[in-house]
Amino acid sequence: MTPVPTARKIDTGKQRQARIVGGLLIALAVLVLFVFAPDAPGAATFRLSRPTDPWVVPNLVIPAGPFTYAIAALLAFLGVRQFLRGGVRWTSISLGFGLALLVAAFLVWATTGKAFSLTGMLQATVVRAVPIALGGLAGVLSERVAVVNIAIEGMLLAGAFAGALAGSVLGGVGGLFAAVAIGGLFGFILAALVVTYRMDQIIAGVVINLFVLGLTSYVSSQVFQEYRHLNNAPVFRSIKIPLLGDIPVIGPVFFNQNLFVYGAVIMVLVATYYLFYTRTGLRARAVGEHPKAADTLGINVYRVRYINVTLAGMVAGFGGAWFTLGSVGRFDEGMTGGRGYIGLAAMIFGRWHPVGALMAALVFGFADSLQQKLALLQTPIPSEFLAMAPYIATIIVVAGLIGRARAPAADGEAYVKE
Amino acid sequence: MSVSTTAMKRFGAGICAWFSAASIAMAFSACEVTDTGGIDDNSFNQTAWKGVLDAQEKHNISGRFLESQAETDYEANINSLLGGECDLIITVGFLLGDATKSAAETNPEQKFSIVDYSYDPAIANVLGQIYATDEAAFLAGYLAAGVSKTGVLGVFGGINIPTVTVFMDGFSRGAAYYNAQKGTNVMVLGWDPETKEGLFTNNFDSLDDGRAFAQNLYDEGADIVLPVAGPVGLGSAALADELGTDKLKIIGVDADLYFTDTEKQHVYLTSITKQMDATVLQVIESAMDGTFKGGNLLGSLANGGVDLAPFHDMDALVSDSLKQELADIRQGIIDGAIPVRP
Numbered sequence: 001m002t003p004v005p006t007a008r009k010i011d012t013g014k015q016r017q018a019r020i021v022g023g024l025l026i027a028l029a030v031l032v033l034f035v036f037a038p039d040a041p042g043a044a045t046f047r048l049s050r051p052t053d054p055w056v057v058p059n060l061v062i063p064a065g066p067f068t069y070a071i072a073a074l075l076a077f078l079g080v081r082q083f084l085r086g087g088v089r090w091t092s093i094s095l096g097f098g099l100a101l102l103v104a105a106f107l108v109w110a111t112t113g114k115a116f117s118l119t120g121m122l123q124a125t126v127v128r129a130v131p132i133a134l135g136g137l138a139g140v141l142s143e144r145v146a147v148v149n150i151a152i153e154g155m156l157l158a159g160a161f162a163g164a165l166a167g168s169v170l171g172g173v174g175g176l177f178a179a180v181a182i183g184g185l186f187g188f189i190l191a192a193l194v195v196t197y198r199m200d201q202i203i204a205g206v207v208i209n210l211f212v213l214g215l216t217s218y219v220s221s222q223v224f225q226e227y228r229h230l231n232n233a234p235v236f237r238s239i240k241i242p243l244l245g246d247i248p249v250i251g252p253v254f255f256n257q258n259l260f261v262y263g264a265v266i267m268v269l270v271a272t273y274y275l276f277y278t279r280t281g282l283r284a285r286a287v288g289e290h291p292k293a294a295d296t297l298g299i300n301v302y303r304v305r306y307i308n309v310t311l312a313g314m315v316a317g318f319g320g321a322w323f324t325l326g327s328v329g330r331f332d333e334g335m336t337g338g339r340g341y342i343g344l345a346a347m348i349f350g351r352w353h354p355v356g357a358l359m360a361a362l363v364f365g366f367a368d369s370l371q372q373k374l375a376l377l378q379t380p381i382p383s384e385f386l387a388m389a390p391y392i393a394t395i396i397v398v399a400g401l402i403g404r405a406r407a408p409a410a411d412g413e414a415y416v417k418e
Numbered sequence: 419m420s421v422s423t424t425a426m427k428r429f430g431a432g433i434c435a436w437f438s439a440a441s442i443a444m445a446f447s448a449c450e451v452t453d454t455g456g457i458d459d460n461s462f463n464q465t466a467w468k469g470v471l472d473a474q475e476k477h478n479i480s481g482r483f484l485e486s487q488a489e490t491d492y493e494a495n496i497n498s499l500l501g502g503e504c505d506l507i508i509t510v511g512f513l514l515g516d517a518t519k520s521a522a523e524t525n526p527e528q529k530f531s532i533v534d535y536s537y538d539p540a541i542a543n544v545l546g547q548i549y550a551t552d553e554a555a556f557l558a559g560y561l562a563a564g565v566s567k568t569g570v571l572g573v574f575g576g577i578n579i580p581t582v583t584v585f586m587d588g589f590s591r592g593a594a595y596y597n598a599q600k601g602t603n604v605m606v607l608g609w610d611p612e613t614k615e616g617l618f619t620n621n622f623d624s625l626d627d628g629r630a631f632a633q634n635l636y637d638e639g640a641d642i643v644l645p646v647a648g649p650v651g652l653g654s655a656a657l658a659d660e661l662g663t664d665k666l667k668i669i670g671v672d673a674d675l676y677f678t679d680t681e682k683q684h685v686y687l688t689s690i691t692k693q694m695d696a697t698v699l700q701v702i703e704s705a706m707d708g709t710f711k712g713g714n715l716l717g718s719l720a721n722g723g724v725d726l727a728p729f730h731d732m733d734a735l736v737s738d739s740l741k742q743e744l745a746d747i748r749q750g751i752i753d754g755a756i757p758v759r760p
Contacts, residue, residue, distance in 0.1 A: 050637075120637030124630055131626075225458070232681045235660060327626040328656040330681075332649045337624035372634045375617040376607050384620075 018091045022083030025098045029075035032102065036068050036109040044108045045115035048249050057248040064112040071105040107370070110379045121369045122253045126261055129358075129365030130326070131156065131336070133264050134319025135343020136350060136357030137271055141312035142187075143352060144275060145305045146288040146410040150205025151190050152316050153340025154212035159183045159320020161216040164331035167233030167324065175233055175325050176318070183317015184310050186212070191309035195302050198414040209340075217333040224331065235329040236260065260318075260326040264358070267315060271354040284308055288408035291415040301415050316340070345394045352407060364390045446479040448702050449504035451495045453511035456485050462694055465673065466510045466533050469698025476699070477706060492517035500525055506705045508533065508698060518544060529710055531701045533694050534581075542712040545704075547697045549717040551581075552588030553751050554690045554724040555644075556758045557744055558669050559592020561688060561726070562642040563604040564740045565667070572635030573608040574617040576647035585646040585671060585690060587611045588758060595747075595756070607635055619647055628653025636666050642687060644669040651675075658685035667732070674727035687735075689727035696722040720752045 044067075046060040078094045135152045142149040159179035167175025186208055193204040224231040236258045244255040275281040286294040287304045295301050324331050342364060349363070350356025367390040374381070448470050452463040470481040482504075484495040492514050499507050500521065506529045509518045515535045522530045522544045529543055536546035562571050573589055575582040586609040593606045609616035617635075619627040632643045632654035643658075643666065645651030651671065658666040659682050670679070670689030677683070697717045704710045717723015726744075729736050750756035 117637040120634065124634060124637075128630060221456075228681065235656060237660065323626055327629050328653040329659075330625070330652065330656070332623070332625055332652070334623045335625050337621055337627070369630075369634070372617065372631060375615075376634070376638060378610060378613070378615060382615075387620075 019083055021091050021095050022079050022081075025075055025079030025082060025094065027079075028098060028102050029072045029079055032068060032075060032105045033072040036105050041065060042113045044111035044113075046111070046118035047115060048119055050117075050119075055246065055248050059115070060118065062108050064108050067108050068105055071101050075101055103370075110374055110377055110381075114377055116373050116377065119249050119252055121373050122249070123257075124369035124372070125362060125365040126253055126257060127365070128368045129361040130260050130264050131319045131322050131339045132343050132346050132364050133268065133358045133361035134260075134315055134322070135340045136346035136361055137264075137268055137343075137354055138312040138316035138319065139344050139347035140275075140350075140352055140354050140357055141271060141315060142190075142309045143347065143411055144288045144408055145284050145308040146291065146408050146413060146415075147191065147194055147305055147309050148201040148205065148412045149190065149309070149312060150202055150344070151186065151208035151340075152205075152312075152343050153336060153338065154205075154209035155183045155186045155313050155316035156320035156323070156336045156340045156343075157209075157216055157334070158186055158212045159317035160323040160336060161212075161219070161320075161331050162317070163321035164231055164233045164324040164329075167321075167329075168230050172234045172236055172325055176321050179321035179325070180314045180317045183320060184314040187310040187313015187316070188306070190313065191306045194414060195305045195309075198416070201412050201414075213334060216331070220331055220333055231330045233324055233329050236326055258326055260322040263318065267318070268354045268358045271315075275354065285408070287415075288410055291410050291413075295415075295417060301417070305415075319343075345391065348407075349390075349394045360394075363393070446477070446506075446702075446706050447504050448473060448479055448481045448506045448508060448705075449499045450481070450483040450508045450510060451492065451499065451514065452483060452485045453513055454486050454488060454491075455511075457483055462533065462672070462692070463510050465692075465694040466508065466698050469695035470508070470702070472695055472699050473702040477703070479702065479706070486514075489513065493521070496521045500528060505529065506531060506702060506710075508701070510694075511535075529705050531698070531705075531715075533698070536714045540713045544712050545701055545710065546714045547694070547701065547717060547723075548714055549692045549697075549724050550719070550758075551584045551690065551692060551724050552591070553719045553758050554726050555585045555588025556592035556595070556751065556756075557719075557726045557748060558644065558688060558690050559589040559594075559606070560596045560747060561592075561736065561740065561744060562589070562644070562669065563593040563596035563602070564737075564743070565687065565732075565735055566604060566642050568639045568641045569602065569604045570639035570641065571604060571606045572632070572638070572640030572643040573606060574619065574631045574635070574643075574645055574647065575609070576619055576622045576650060578614070578616070578618050582646050583609070583614065583616075585644070586616060588690075589644055589669075591758065591760075599743075607638055607640055619650055622648040622650060625650055625653035625656075628655075629657045632657045632666065632668075636661070641665060642667045642669065644671070644690075646671050648672075652679060652682070655679060655682040655685050658682075663732070670727070676727065676730045684731050686727075686730070687732050688729050691725050691727050693717065693722055693725055718752075719748055 043061050043063045048057040048060055075098055078098050082094050135156060138152050139149050159182060162182035163175040163179035166178030190204055190208060193199045194201045238256050238258050241255040245251045275285060283299050284304055287299060287301050291301045323335055346357045346360035346364060349360035367387065371387045450467055450470055455463045457463055457467050467483055473479050474481050486492055486495055496507065496517055508531045510533045512534050514532060518530055518532045519537065519541065522541050526543055531545040531547060533547045536548045537544060571593055573586050575586055590606045590609050590611045593604050597604055617631060619631060628645055628647060628650040635643050643654055645654045655668050658668050663685050667687040668685045670686050672692055674689045674691055675686050697715055700721060701715060747756055751758055
């Protein structure tokens with residue numbers, strides 16, 4: 001690969017970005033060296049298996065001092081390399097790698113002289129990521145056809161409610177179908193409001209959220225209080241995949257989870273295939289980028305939007321069922337707790353791509369479970385700050401400081417056929 | 419303790435109100451204004467109303483209640499009870515604090531009492547009912563330390579505010595007291611009474627947080643978890659139900675959850691209860707015999723304002739000697755021999 005001088009000059013903007021990242025990595029190395037290294041005697045213990053596991057793995061014991069110095073050295077190497085010969089391709093990779101190293105150094109520093117269950121934390125990461133990933137996927141599906149979906153929160157809540165009610169009466173599978181159907185219904189309502197009636201998309205979404213919150217709160221306080229058996233749904237238990245589920249660490253984290261975890265992964269893969277490898281997916285994306293051009297080519301813009309937004313609602317309904325059928329088996333007022341909005345953040349962080357949204361959801365889930373562990377470890381840093389970290393990262397991504405997150409061109413605009 | 423009355427009350431509240439209206443000519447009248455939760459909320463409104471019903475049974479007074487449907491009803495409901503027909507107006511809940519205060523100040527002749535609120539400075543005609551929850555939580559901590567097989571207990575709260583952390587303080591100190599007495603090393607994860615830092619969901623809504631936090635504590639070895647987060651704790655109960663109670667037990671708060679969370683009642687080792695009915699009854703009695711005075715009434719182990727619920731299904735897990743020790747400690751706390759707060 002011989003660098004072409006002229007091409008490099010044209011790319012000065014990107015090169016400056018690479019330099020900034022390089023400088024940042026060097027700063028991180030200094031931070032690790034001076035903040036985490038000084039009080040580093042002792043070792044951090046990470047428990048990898050429970051006593052009941054088939055193959056018990058010894059604890060992972062990491063001597064804090066040497067580990068921290070190694071991390072600092074690696075960060076410095078990455079930073080210098082990036083600074084000197086900042087390849088554009090490498091910028092985001094080395095930044096991601098650098099941040100992962102930082103988190104590792106931080107974890108070892110926080111755990112020095114103590115112990116916690118690493119497997120438990122990773123398992124919680126996956127579990128907590130599920131509703132966020134499904135919310136994010138619902139966002140991707142509708143925003144790819146240029147319908148901003150603020151209503152994900154309401155669709156999750158409606159799915160949770162329908163799952164609990166129908167699950168109590170018909171059993172888990174019945175509850176699941178009801179949740180998906182109700183989610184789809186609200187997706188259809190959103191589509192009707194914004195596509196046919198050209199209502200402002202943000203307002204339509206907020207209206208749906210408030211409507212669902214009010215309705216479900218009313219029914220749960222008036223009906224579920226009195227008829228308790230209507231709010232006592234079964235919970236889908238974990239399904240252990242044979243052999244794979246017995247692998248230490250990886251087994252419990254990925255292959256011993258409930259239906260919703262597997263479902264989320266499958267849906268993300270199917271959605272990726274649909275959007276990027278099928279003709280209908282290409283048409284859907286065309287509608288999101290340039291509806292007029294798509295219309296000119298004979299694509300029915302309205303129909304495509306209706307279908308995709310309804311699909312998004314069904315995905316969100318499935319994600320909502322996780323709260324009741326996949327977790328606690330009952331519904332309570334406002335139990336989704338804003339996870340739909342975090343799903344939207346995951347969609348943006350994941351750059352409007354299903355796999356990206358899943359990865360972003362895992363990052364959010366990781367921060368969430370890490371924060372819980374740190375609260376137990378009694379670190380000097382308040383755990384609330386850690387809880388904020390992924391959202392700060394989202395702001396950075398949205399602001400375009402690292403890479404570029406570009407929404408579909410026609411996102412948020414109603415299409416008027418002439 | 420009060421199974422039949424609790425059950426009766428849910429269906430019988432209306433009948434009782436009617437019954438008391440029929441015998442309105444009697445001397446003393448106690449009126450209650452509920453929070454938006456309503457009279458049959460399985461929680462504090464209902465428990466406070468039970469105090470009125472108990473007084474009705476015991477002293478033959480008349481009682482009536484007004485339900486607040488929204489926060490705007492507080493003042494209107496209180497005002498409609500003014501005018502001399504009620505000897506005592508009982509308002510239920512922290513949120514009625516301001517409405518009660520303004521009504522009490524404009525009507526200095528009317529006696530008021532408010533549940534879960536105290537005024538500083540005190541108002542001459544309002545008696546605030548507050549609760550020394552840490553005394554009962556201390557007993558729960560001692561009990562849990564004695565029952566735990568792993569020697570690790572877990573606790574988490576909703577939000578880091580005094581009404582929540584008072585449970586966590588008492589629980590931690592109770593377990594520490596067990597260690598001091600027995601020379602054991604039972605750990606309490608999730609709260610440090612010295613630094614006031616610990617594990618919080620930062621909400622009272624997300625039930626799946628209750629499950630995730632209990633799982634977190636279970637992963638670190640805890641086999642008994644105390645969630646102090648209102649309905650979020652029901653998520654913890656769901657996990658205990660799934661894992662099995664031999665692996666994870668839950669301690670309830672506020673009401674005896676064995677009766678209010680009947681679907682998952684088998685997971686509760688005990689509950690730390692605030693007996694609003696006991697303090698309400700006490701206030702009514704003081705208003706009847708003329709000893710009523712503005713200020714605060716502290717519900718404690720001594721006057722039955724806070725208590726530890728029975729062990730119900732898990733009674734067999736608590737040894738007789740542990741039960742005896744708990745009875746001794748209860749007496750010690752009441753006498754002041756055992757300090758609950760440092």
